[in-house]
Amino acid sequence: MAKPKLKRHLINRDWCKGCGICVELCPKHVLELDEQDKVSVVRPQDCICCRLCELRCPDFAIEVETEE
Amino acid sequence: MAVKDYLRERFFPHLWCPGCGHGEVLGGMIRAIERLGLKKNDIVMVSGIGCSSRIVGYVDFHTLHTIHGRALAFATGVKLARPELTLIVPMGDGDALAIGGNHFIHAARRNIDITAIVMNNRIYGMTGGQFSPLSGINVSATTAPFKTIDKSFDIVELARAAGATFVARSTTYHAQHLSEVIEKAIRHKGFSVVEVLTQCPTYFGRKNRIGDAPEMVKWLKDHTTPVGSKAKQENPELIERGIFVDIEAPEYCEEYSKLVERARGGSR
Ligand SMILES: Cc1ncc(C[n+]2csc(CCOP(=O)(O)OP(=O)(O)O)c2C)c(N)n1
Numbered sequence: 001m002a003k004p005k006l007k008r009h010l011i012n013r014d015w016c017k018g019c020g021i022c023v024e025l026c027p028k029h030v031l032e033l034d035e036q037d038k039v040s041v042v043r044p045q046d047c048i049c050c051r052l053c054e055l056r057c058p059d060f061a062i063e064v065e066t067e068e
Numbered sequence: 069m070a071v072k073d074y075l076r077e078r079f080f081p082h083l084w085c086p087g088c089g090h091g092e093v094l095g096g097m098i099r100a101i102e103r104l105g106l107k108k109n110d111i112v113m114v115s116g117i118g119c120s121s122r123i124v125g126y127v128d129f130h131t132l133h134t135i136h137g138r139a140l141a142f143a144t145g146v147k148l149a150r151p152e153l154t155l156i157v158p159m160g161d162g163d164a165l166a167i168g169g170n171h172f173i174h175a176a177r178r179n180i181d182i183t184a185i186v187m188n189n190r191i192y193g194m195t196g197g198q199f200s201p202l203s204g205i206n207v208s209a210t211t212a213p214f215k216t217i218d219k220s221f222d223i224v225e226l227a228r229a230a231g232a233t234f235v236a237r238s239t240t241y242h243a244q245h246l247s248e249v250i251e252k253a254i255r256h257k258g259f260s261v262v263e264v265l266t267q268c269p270t271y272f273g274r275k276n277r278i279g280d281a282p283e284m285v286k287w288l289k290d291h292t293t294p295v296g297s298k299a300k301q302e303n304p305e306l307i308e309r310g311i312f313v314d315i316e317a318p319e320y321c322e323e324y325s326k327l328v329e330r331a332r333g334g335s336r
Pocket residue numbers: 117118119120121136159160161162163164167187189191192193194195200268
């Protein structure tokens with residue numbers, strides 16, 4: 001099976017509470033909190049599409065979209 | 069269906085604190101239900117009172133938000149009346165095992181086909197951080213300024229001894245595993261218990277200086293190990309996760325319908 005390729009992260013800024021779980025636990029340090037304490041994607045090229053951010057986010061605020 | 073199709077999006081963002089593990093349990097449960105392909109109309113979710121119990125407000129199933137500790141009693145009534153429906157009961161540690169401890173053991177003893185999910189954050193979150201029967205020794209809480217001296221229940225051993233036929237434990241660190249065991253628990257016929265070790269950063273985390281929500285999630289990684297692992301033999305302090313019980317036994321609603329048949333036929 002081919003490795004999934006990142007299309008984009010779908011972020012719901014209204015739902016993100018800036019807890020930092022996705023940021024701290026991303027194995028590739030792809031994410032950071034911005035000045036408003038909302039998640040932002042700073043190193044998309046490093047993303048391995050493991051979806052752990054999506055699965056661990058308690059607020060349904062981040063989704064990983066991959067190429068078909 | 070997508071995850072969001074199972075949610076009542078109009079109530080989001082939800083009321084839980086930033087980093088509260090309850091939202092992740094909600095996600096794991098919804099993804100399990102999605103994989104099982106269950107129809108929204110065939111699921112009844114019943115809860116009691118607590119931050120964890122607020123979970124029923126966010127799912128687009130039949131939902132009952134009942135009274136503290138009594139969710140399993142309400143769920144038992146629903147299941148006996150409509151055994152074809154899938155009953156899921158999310159509970160807090162206090163809800164399930166302090167005030168609700170009796171309902172818990174008797175639901176397990178009867179082996180009624182209900183899935184109980186215990187969202188164990190080792191504290192009474194909703195009422196301001198009092199210690200619970202799951203806090204364990206040496207824990208700071210609003211009601212334990214000099215730390216607790218009470219031993220904690222082991223939910224897995226308690227559920228097993230009481231007669232539950234499926235018993236598992238996972239954590240909010242192990243998101244994929246969490247969702248998989250919930251899926252197996254729902255699929256299992258009989259009383260299923262899934263204990264989820266989760267984080268209350270607002271009370272448990274702050275009072276016990278474990279750190280913020282990400283630190284608490286990492287704590288769950290560092291303090292747990294797969295059931296039967298070598299690590300457990302070397303460090304008995306580690307908490308095991310995985311599936312502990314998965315057996316077949318007569319299910320309560322089926323036995324009850326046989327009883328009804330016997331009564332109808334006049335034989336004893
Ligand atoms: C009969 C009754 N007794 C006490 C309470 C107060 N009360 C509300 S929630 C709660 C405990 C909540 O703790 P837990 O079940 O662990 O859920 P959490 O909030 O931690 O998710 C208590 C004692 C109540 N609502 N009803």
